[in-house]
Amino acid sequence: MKTGGLSPLFWPVRxxxxxxxxxxxxxxxxxxxxxxxxxxxxxxxxxxxxxTRAVGQVLLVMYTFLLSRMQKVNLAxxxxxxxxxxxxxSFKVLTDMVLDxxxxxxxxxxxxxxxxxxxxxxxxxQAFQAAGLLKDGDVILTHCNVSGLLPLxxxxxxxxxxxxxxxxxxxxxxxxGSRLTAxxxxxxxxxxxxxxxxxxxxxxxxxxxTKVIVGADHLAxxxxxxxxxxxxxxxxxxxxxxxxxxxxCPPPSRLKSGKEIKIEIRPENELKFYRGILLAPRExxxxxxxxxxxxxxLITKHIHLEx
Amino acid sequence: MKTGGLSPLFWPVRxxxxxxxxxxxxxxxxxxxxxxxxxxxxxxxxxxxxxTRAVGQVLLVMYTFLLSRMQKVNLAxxxxxxxxxxxxxSFKVLTDMVLDxxxxxxxxxxxxxxxxxxxxxxxxxQAFQAAGLLKDGDVILTHCNVSGLLPLxxxxxxxxxxxxxxxxxxxxxxxxGSRLTAxxxxxxxxxxxxxxxxxxxxxxxxxxxTKVIVGADHLAxxxxxxxxxxxxxxxxxxxxxxxxxxxxCPPPSRLKSGKEIKIEIRPENELKFYRGILLAPRExxxxxxxxxxxxxxLITKHIHLEx
Numbered sequence: 001m002k003t004g005g006l007s008p009l010f011w012p013v014r015x016x017x018x019x020x021x022x023x024x025x026x027x028x029x030x031x032x033x034x035x036x037x038x039x040x041x042x043x044x045x046x047x048x049x050x051x052t053r054a055v056g057q058v059l060l061v062m063y064t065f066l067l068s069r070m071q072k073v074n075l076a077x078x079x080x081x082x083x084x085x086x087x088x089x090s091f092k093v094l095t096d097m098v099l100d101x102x103x104x105x106x107x108x109x110x111x112x113x114x115x116x117x118x119x120x121x122x123x124x125x126q127a128f129q130a131a132g133l134l135k136d137g138d139v140i141l142t143h144c145n146v147s148g149l150l151p152l153x154x155x156x157x158x159x160x161x162x163x164x165x166x167x168x169x170x171x172x173x174x175x176x177g178s179r180l181t182a183x184x185x186x187x188x189x190x191x192x193x194x195x196x197x198x199x200x201x202x203x204x205x206x207x208x209x210t211k212v213i214v215g216a217d218h219l220a221x222x223x224x225x226x227x228x229x230x231x232x233x234x235x236x237x238x239x240x241x242x243x244x245x246x247x248x249c250p251p252p253s254r255l256k257s258g259k260e261i262k263i264e265i266r267p268e269n270e271l272k273f274y275r276g277i278l279l280a281p282r283e284x285x286x287x288x289x290x291x292x293x294x295x296x297x298l299i300t301k302h303i304h305l306e307x
Numbered sequence: 308m309k310t311g312g313l314s315p316l317f318w319p320v321r322x323x324x325x326x327x328x329x330x331x332x333x334x335x336x337x338x339x340x341x342x343x344x345x346x347x348x349x350x351x352x353x354x355x356x357x358x359t360r361a362v363g364q365v366l367l368v369m370y371t372f373l374l375s376r377m378q379k380v381n382l383a384x385x386x387x388x389x390x391x392x393x394x395x396x397s398f399k400v401l402t403d404m405v406l407d408x409x410x411x412x413x414x415x416x417x418x419x420x421x422x423x424x425x426x427x428x429x430x431x432x433q434a435f436q437a438a439g440l441l442k443d444g445d446v447i448l449t450h451c452n453v454s455g456l457l458p459l460x461x462x463x464x465x466x467x468x469x470x471x472x473x474x475x476x477x478x479x480x481x482x483x484g485s486r487l488t489a490x491x492x493x494x495x496x497x498x499x500x501x502x503x504x505x506x507x508x509x510x511x512x513x514x515x516x517t518k519v520i521v522g523a524d525h526l527a528x529x530x531x532x533x534x535x536x537x538x539x540x541x542x543x544x545x546x547x548x549x550x551x552x553x554x555x556c557p558p559p560s561r562l563k564s565g566k567e568i569k570i571e572i573r574p575e576n577e578l579k580f581y582r583g584i585l586l587a588p589r590e591x592x593x594x595x596x597x598x599x600x601x602x603x604x605l606i607t608k609h610i611h612l613e614x
Binding site for chain 1: 336476477479482489490493499504507508510536539544578581582584585586590594595596600
């Protein structure tokens with residue numbers, strides 16, 4: 001399971017001394033810039049401003065606890081601040097785990113780095129499992145960004161003499177698909193083509209895609225997932241065209257079903273403006289749910305992460 | 308069937324003396340600018356550059372024949388130039404009709420204005436029929452822009468004491484939904500909310516939409532339609548959620564089915580850039596089919612235009 005150069009998005013947050021370095025995903029692909037956090041308030045602001053997402057947020061949470069411990073900050077206060085950043089994401093499992101370690105007198109200086117090491121191995125294993133589902137010549141459609149897992153999947157497949165290529169939806173309004181996924185796949189040398197979010201049905205009708213692989217921000221106990229807005233639509237369209245729909249999942253949360261997942265509604269200007277350019281009439285109403293819930297019945301296979 | 312102020316998009320091309328005035332839809336909603344055509348070559352360039360679309364292109368073709376006749380230009384040459392502008396659109400029915408009038412000695416100075424007058428009445432009748440399908444409280448989802456018909460439909464409905472509101476997909480990459488449809492509906496005083504193209508399934512899953520109404524650029528004999536890329540996907544999703552899907556159609560072409568409709572592939576930079584801002588890695592491949600074909604079986608009702 002050895003891999004070559006990992007995507008910068010596979011491990012986008014690191015810690016050195018008392019500083020956390022966060023790859024600023026909002027600046028990619030034009031600039032590869034790391035912003036710094038020197039305390040939990042800065043870390044929470046970075047999460048709220050979507051400077052990092054998905055696995056980057058998990059790393060940031062864990063490093064922030066480590067840093068806060070070094071700074072002798074009350075960890076319950078840190079946990080509370082983290083849990084109030086974004087409604088859809090289940091940081092609570094993580095923050096409860098760390099508070100529990102503390103309560104039981106387990107030294108965080110060791111348990112947090114151990115956890116992160118297990119996470120890294122588990123993610124590589126998850127990519128390895130996904131690669132095993134592919135065959136030579138597969139054309140994968142993906143949405144948003146799965147934090148460096150797709151180049152790794154393509155690399156495992158390549159080592160197994162399977163050539164894989166990709167289509168990626170640009171993923172409005174933040175364009176994580178074109179800015180992050182297209183960038184990391186191109187950088188790693190895999191064929192990738194960007195489409196707009198509305199081209200999926202047409203593309204599938206042409207028989208141009210053999211499998212869909214997406215990530216998930218939340219996995220409920222019944223197999224429903226929450227992921228970037230637009231995932232549900234792709235699942236519906238994939239089912240219509242009988243294309244397998246695979247999901248790279250995080251560990252399950254405590255929620256029974258997707259119906260219990262609270263969907264974060266973000267400010268409408270994030271949809272109406274792109275880098276300061278107004279894309280619609282100034283006064284018009286817009287609606288921006290950041291995630292949607294894809295029911296388990298539309299998912300061909302969950303690829304689980306075991307930490 | 309009297310209507311108040313029509314949307315500027317209902318009749319976006321006009322002629323005065325020997326000058327054709329074309330509402331430049333690429334500048335909306337920030338600026339309401341008219342560009343001029345003084346001959347068929349300028350008219351064809353405006354079509355190629357998508358300065359006007361849909362009914363605007365029909366008006367532009369007809370006024371261009373009228374102008375060319377005044378300028379004593381060979382009309383067969385004009386027809387040929389028009390037919391080579393955009394592959395998916397069926398200008399041939401129009402150009403053949405005009406050439407046939409000429410051949411049979413029918414004076415174009417009268418037959419073209421008569422045709423345009425019939426077209427205007429027919430479009431108003433089409434909007435009136437669509438309004439008849441709606442009921443009080445309906446929430447309509449639409450895509451792209453149906454050339455001023457939606458505010459007219461809402462107005463007919465309002466006169467019939469039915470309150471209608473709208474969701475509109477922004478319609479990447481050209482954003483005709485947010486720039487044109489949201490603008491004209493807001494201007495006419497109807498509630499409208501912009502969403503990105505990937506939010507349709509989520510929105511429908513919430514029960515927020517009661518009907519879908521879209522336009523069509525091409526109607527084949529079997530009822531298949533070609534319309535702005537993304538229409539097919541909405542039709543698939545609407546069927547999944549059992550939401551009626553209505554299409555405001557142009558007159559049928561001579562093609563037997565949607566399979567015979569040639570889909571125009573536009574330059575990838577039109578997807579990768581928005582107003583000069585790069586939205587993806589510079590060297591990445593992109594794919595931009597301008598239209599897709601929605602099969603008749605996904606269409607609840609065709610609302611025909613009889614000219």
